[in-house]
Amino acid sequence: MAGAAGTALCLNWLVFGRLGDGQGWFALLVSTYLTFLACFFIATADRYGRLVATDRTITVVVVSAGGVVLAALASLVIFILVLGLKALRPGFFTSDQTGITPLLPSTEGGGSHAVVGTLEQTALSLVLSLPLSLGAAVFLNESRSRWRRPVRIFVDAMSGLPSIVCGLFIFAVFIQPHAKDAAIFGFNGLMASLSLSLIMIPTITRTVEVVLRLVPDGLREASLALGASRARTVWSVVFPTARTGMTTAIVLGIARCVGETAPLIYTAFGYDLMNANPFNGSQEALPLFVFRNVQKPDQTAIERGFAGALVLMVIVLALFALARYLGRDRTRRAAPSRRWRPRAPRPTQEVRP
Amino acid sequence: MDAETPVASPPRRPRVVVDEPARVDRVFDAVTFWSGFSVLVLLSIVGLFLLTSSGDSLGQTGLWTFLTRVEWRTDVQPARIGVLGLLVGTVVVAVIAVVLAVPVGVLAALFITDYSSARLRRVLIGLVDLLAAIPSLLFGVWGFVLLSNQMVPVSRWISDHFGWIPFLATEPNRDLTGSMFIAGVVVGIMVLPIITSVAREVFSQAPPGEKEAALALGSTRWGMIRTVVLPYGKGGIVGGTMLALGRALGETIAVALLLPQVPLVSKNILEYGGATVSGFIATHSGGDPFTVSGLMAAGLVLFIITLGTNMMASVVVSRSRSGVGVEL
Amino acid sequence: MTTITVDRARSNGTHPSPTPRLVELIGGPPPGAAAIEARGACAWFGDRLVLESVDLLMPAGQVTALIGPSGCGKSTFLRLLNRMHELVPGAALDGEVLLDGEDVYRHGRRAQEVRTRIGMVFQKPNPFPAMSIRDNVLSGLKLAQIKCHDKDGLVEQSLERAGLWKEVRDRLHQPGGALSGGQQQRLCIARSLAVHPNVLLMDEPCSALDPTSTRRIEETIGELRHQVTIVIVTHNMQQAQRVSDHCAFFLAEENEPGRVIEHATTTKMFSTPDDRRTLNYVEGRFG
Numbered sequence: 004m005a006g007a008a009g010t011a012l013c014l015n016w017l018v019f020g021r022l023g024d025g026q027g028w029f030a031l032l033v034s035t036y037l038t039f040l041a042c043f044f045i046a047t048a049d050r051y052g053r054l055v056a057t058d059r060t061i062t063v064v065v066v067s068a069g070g071v072v073l074a075a076l077a078s079l080v081i082f083i084l085v086l087g088l089k090a091l092r093p094g095f096f097t098s099d100q101t102g103i104t105p106l107l108p109s110t111e112g113g114g115s116h117a118v119v120g121t122l123e124q125t126a127l128s129l130v131l132s133l134p135l136s137l138g139a140a141v142f143l144n145e146s147r148s149r150w151r152r153p154v155r156i157f158v159d160a161m162s163g164l165p166s167i168v169c170g171l172f173i174f175a176v177f178i179q180p181h182a183k184d185a186a187i188f189g190f191n192g193l194m195a196s197l198s199l200s201l202i203m204i205p206t207i208t209r210t211v212e213v214v215l216r217l218v219p220d221g222l223r224e225a226s227l228a229l230g231a232s233r234a235r236t237v238w239s240v241v242f243p244t245a246r247t248g249m250t251t252a253i254v255l256g257i258a259r260c261v262g263e264t265a266p267l268i269y270t271a272f273g274y275d276l277m278n279a280n281p282f283n284g285s286q287e288a289l290p291l292f293v294f295r296n297v298q299k300p301d302q303t304a305i306e307r308g309f310a311g312a313l314v315l316m317v318i319v320l321a322l323f324a325l326a327r328y329l330g331r332d333r334t335r336r337a338a339p340s341r342r343w344r345p346r347a348p349r350p351t352q353e354v355r356p
Numbered sequence: 357m358d359a360e361t362p363v364a365s366p367p368r369r370p371r372v373v374v375d376e377p378a379r380v381d382r383v384f385d386a387v388t389f390w391s392g393f394s395v396l397v398l399l400s401i402v403g404l405f406l407l408t409s410s411g412d413s414l415g416q417t418g419l420w421t422f423l424t425r426v427e428w429r430t431d432v433q434p435a436r437i438g439v440l441g442l443l444v445g446t447v448v449v450a451v452i453a454v455v456l457a458v459p460v461g462v463l464a465a466l467f468i469t470d471y472s473s474a475r476l477r478r479v480l481i482g483l484v485d486l487l488a489a490i491p492s493l494l495f496g497v498w499g500f501v502l503l504s505n506q507m508v509p510v511s512r513w514i515s516d517h518f519g520w521i522p523f524l525a526t527e528p529n530r531d532l533t534g535s536m537f538i539a540g541v542v543v544g545i546m547v548l549p550i551i552t553s554v555a556r557e558v559f560s561q562a563p564p565g566e567k568e569a570a571l572a573l574g575s576t577r578w579g580m581i582r583t584v585v586l587p588y589g590k591g592g593i594v595g596g597t598m599l600a601l602g603r604a605l606g607e608t609i610a611v612a613l614l615l616p617q618v619p620l621v622s623k624n625i626l627e628y629g630g631a632t633v634s635g636f637i638a639t640h641s642g643g644d645p646f647t648v649s650g651l652m653a654a655g656l657v658l659f660i661i662t663l664g665t666n667m668m669a670s671v672v673v674s675r676s677r678s679g680v681g682v683e684l
Numbered sequence: 685m686t687t688i689t690v691d692r693a694r695s696n697g698t699h700p701s702p703t704p705r706l707v708e709l710i711g712g713p714p715p716g717a718a719a720i721e722a723r724g725a726c727a728w729f730g731d732r733l734v735l736e737s738v739d740l741l742m743p744a745g746q747v748t749a750l751i752g753p754s755g756c757g758k759s760t761f762l763r764l765l766n767r768m769h770e771l772v773p774g775a776a777l778d779g780e781v782l783l784d785g786e787d788v789y790r791h792g793r794r795a796q797e798v799r800t801r802i803g804m805v806f807q808k809p810n811p812f813p814a815m816s817i818r819d820n821v822l823s824g825l826k827l828a829q830i831k832c833h834d835k836d837g838l839v840e841q842s843l844e845r846a847g848l849w850k851e852v853r854d855r856l857h858q859p860g861g862a863l864s865g866g867q868q869q870r871l872c873i874a875r876s877l878a879v880h881p882n883v884l885l886m887d888e889p890c891s892a893l894d895p896t897s898t899r900r901i902e903e904t905i906g907e908l909r910h911q912v913t914i915v916i917v918t919h920n921m922q923q924a925q926r927v928s929d930h931c932a933f934f935l936a937e938e939n940e941p942g943r944v945i946e947h948a949t950t951t952k953m954f955s956t957p958d959d960r961r962t963l964n965y966v967e968g969r970f971g
């Protein structure tokens with residue numbers, strides 16, 4: 004294998020040396036990879052025959068596909084880490100963009116206003132959407148109503164609503180008609196939370212419903228057979244059994260909400276200074292801060308944007324880790340035993356946009 | 357057997373049994389019903405509002421004209437708006453993304469299910485999930501600041517060697533950043549985890565008995581995958597692809613950063629230029645009611661397309677042999 | 685208010701000692717075992733009649749075994765008794781089920797109240813995974829909103845009645861799932877007993893268990909007789925012979941609903957049944 008790699012590299016070196024042009028890293032990479040595959044195939048075919056050679060070559064291809072995915076992830080994380088650390092100082096969390104001009108170094112000023120905005124908007128949208136989506140998920144899974152089908156169809160359909168359209172919708176319904184007397188219906192954090200809720204409701208409803216569906220029916224029957232009401236059954240048996248799964252689903256929903264940028268453009272609008280009141284006046288949010296700054300022409304703004312991106316990434320990773328932690332299989336560690344036991348359901352990753 | 361016992365007795369009718377529900381259950385039923393119902397109402401209001409408010413601009417422009425016009429100009433009177441230029445860009449970017457991401461995603465899923473050890477598998481699944489949880493904004497800035505420049509030689513190389521394919525040609529001295537190709541690559545990396553996780557899900561459900569049988573018959577691992585895993589997971593691959601397509605069509609922020617968002621039907625995907633529906637909406641915030649109504653109409657068209665794609669995805673997955681238990 | 689006598693010597697295998705301990709429940713079922721009788725009971729799933737005209741008296745404080753081939757409607761009958769049948773979408777029923785002489789399907793009667801009085805143990809052990817062993821035992825109180833001032837006493841009493849106390853007394857706070865299959869099943873029995881039901885329905889409680897656990901549960905049944913009416917479904921003829929006082933043979937002939945072919949005392953059923961099909965079945969000669 005190493006031999007094949009070496010040969011491929013040398014071969015390419017030669018070829019490229021001969022042709023003598025600077026086609027860039029991509030051409031070199033592609034041709035090296037292809038030559039490597041060819042060499043590898045020929046070498047193994049020589050010793051073990053075509054069949055084995057095909058098998059091994061495919062193995063190499065598959066492994067490299069896995070490598071590509073990992074490389075993408077690593078490149079993204081490292082890139083944001085490196086660029087973000089350049090401008091990220093403790094001051095980022097204590098100051099806003101007051102008095103910041105393009106000439107000041109990127110370590111001046113900060114994004115506290117963005118952090119505050121993100122926290123408030125996320126919390127508000129959680130308050131708005133969580134009760135409704137939990138209720139809807141319970142409705143879908145624990146009731147026998149004829150309305151379950153239409154509700155499910157709508158929730159499914161709406162989970163495909165492009166997020167920018169949610170923002171545009173809130174803008175057109177509330178903000179635009181009140182353009183003159185903008186207060187609670189102007190660009191503000193509440194409007195951002197409303198549009199974020201429109202995204203959260205279908206997401207959380209779907210994931211929580213999946214988690215509830217994984218609770219074995221035998222448990223519901225056992226509870227009812229003990230004389231429990233259906234409400235009690237859901238509250239005391241279904242919810243505790245699905246608790247880890249539900250928290251995981253909700254935390255992932257929050258992670259999604261925190262990083263959502265598109266709907267904020269039309270609702271929170273963005274603002275360079277601290278505005279801690281989510282009900283009046285345009286407000287910043289971390290994603291908006293990043294989005295607006297990286298598009299500015301000056302280098303310092305881009306660097307500030309990356310500091311924000313780093314903070315955002317850390318928040319999302321932390322939420323992701325929290326979801327993993329909450330959703331881990333606790334029973335496995337608590338009592339190591341081979342015996343059968345019902346497992347608490349966990350959600351699968353929500354993959355809809 | 358003397359099974360001749362008379363069956364002639366008239367069919368019995370069941371007794372009507374009503375349970376007297378407890379008060380908590382009445383409250384429970386009411387609360388859950390109203391939350392379910394209000395979600396339904398809320399979401400239909402969104403749909404209806406999209407329809408009615410698109411009405412203004414559609415009425416003025418005409419549906420067919422709107423769908424077939426490339427231009428989007430609100431600075432002239434009467435405004436000339438159309439969604440075709442945006443739609444073409446949307447579809448081109450999404451297709452590039454999916455074409456690039458599907459092979460890699462499927463192979464990576466195979467790597468996870470059939471080529472890695474149990475421990476590595478758990479780590480990889482976690483990493484793919486993590487990749488899916490990263491906000492698209494971060495992919496966008498990454499592509500905007502890093503990948504965009506790195507890809508220029510790639511674009512040049514492709515156009516040099518494959519320029520004879522019409523849409524891969526570039527005119528000399530044109531800027532190669534901000535192209536639909538680069539946007540497609542970035543969106544492709546974004547949808548990679550979707551394809552990988554759906555494909556992984558179905559591959560991991562491939563019947564172990566059949567897999568072992570194939571191996572026992574002396575086929576190589578690849579032979580086993582080709583004869584058992586891939587045919588079994590076909591539906592999942594197609595479904596995951598459609599799902600990724602739906603997501604790629606709706607992607608906003610990354611393309612808003614990467615593309616100039618000028619509606620043109622650009623023939624050359626490697627050159628600067630292009631716009632997508634959602635990216636265009638994102639970069640044209642504010643504006644008069646007519647523009648907003650036009651943007652709404654564009655958003656509606658996009659929504660219908662993504663809805664169709666997503667629905668097709670779930671139908672494909674649930675029809676396939678492997679997809680029965682798969683959550684999309 | 686219910687008072688239940690408990691003897692501590694029972695689990696030692698010695699003869700019941702006359703030193704009872706009382707655990708009071710507030711708001712639970714009335715005390716003692718109750719007779720349960722089906723009259724003309726029929727059951728449908730959708731349009732399909734699966735059980736027709738079952739008349740069966742299960743006397744108070746005795747063990748009745750339901751036997752019969754698979755699919756003849758034994759489980760359906762059992763679920764008809766405690767009103768679990770109506771939970772299945774599309775299910776319908778006819779006839780009466782008399783608990784202590786009163787129809788459980790009487791208009792205006794709550795299924796919840798009936799189910800509190802008629803406990804059920806399922807084929808597959810299903811302790812609540814999110815609860816500890818102790819909470820599992822007490823779950824009935826919480827779920828049916830019954831009060832008890834001596835919870836520890838109730839836990840001990842119920843676990844002892846289910847023959848599990850000795851094995852789990854030191855780990856009451858471990859999750860209920862962390863027990864063996866047989867222990868889980870006895871935990872489920874304890875859970876049902878904690879609310880002091882008048883009748884206990886058991887649907888093949890030993891089918892997932894090893895011989896030792898089966899033996900243990902049979903002992904439990906033996907100890908519970910006289911305190912509670914037991915109806916048990918079993919595919920094991922020896923088990924039916926060992927544990928039951930009465931026996932009913934269910935059979936569904938081809939394309940026909942299930943019926944009770946014969947019911948009598950267990951001794952008679954297994955020695956001189958009236959019906960040839962019963963004899964074939966209990967002797968294992970059934971096709």
Ligand SMILES: Nc1ncnc2c1ncn2[C@@H]1O[C@H](COP(=O)(O)OP(=O)(O)OP(=O)(O)O)[C@@H](O)[C@H]1O
Nearest residue numbers: 729730734752753754755756757758759760761772
């Ligand atoms: N939920 C249901 N929906 C439709 N039909 C059902 C349902 N449950 C049971 N049946 C049918 O009712 C008939 C009786 O089923 P039941 O479960 O009572 O049999 P059983 O005697 O308990 O069998 P076993 O010994 O295998 O447990 C069967 O033919 C079965 O197919």
Ligand SMILES: [Mg+2]
Nearest residue numbers: 758759760887
């Ligand atoms: Mg049964």
